[in-house]
Amino acid sequence: MSKMKDMAMTIEDLRSAAAAINDVADWLTQQFSGNADEPKEQPKKKPELKLEDVRAVLADMSRKGHTAEIRALLQKYGAAKLSGVDPANYKALLKDVEGLDHA
Structure with missing residues (x-):
């Protein structure tokens, strides 16, 4: 590990x-x-968001064709991968990702 x-x-x-x-x-x-x-x-x-929960949402959005946008959002939060995102930012990240489906 x-x-x-x-x-x-x-x-x-x-x-x-x-x-x-x-x-x-x-x-x-x-x-x-x-x-x-x-x-x-x-x-x-409210239950704390866990890495696995956020990963599931991002994977679903990636399958819907938003992979490039997700990578850009991860960079916005200072990470190349989801594991590099501060857990304090999970809620904001998910809110940004939800906006992709409505854009």
Whole structure:
């Protein structure tokens, strides 16, 4: 496995761990705030986009004939390949890719 891929997986693991710790902290706060009998509605979190999810969308658009446009969008986000795109940019990338189908 390449060093960049290892680093990307480590970063993803750290983000998942941070989210889990945050969830536990919220639960503990709710349990010990004196209002444990009144369940609070927590906002529903959107699932994080994963590389595989984005890859599936890009592959579908590529099959529809948008390969050149996808390469240009990847370059816009500073990468030659999807694995080089910062996961923080996945949502914006997908929004740009959706625009290709309507162009």
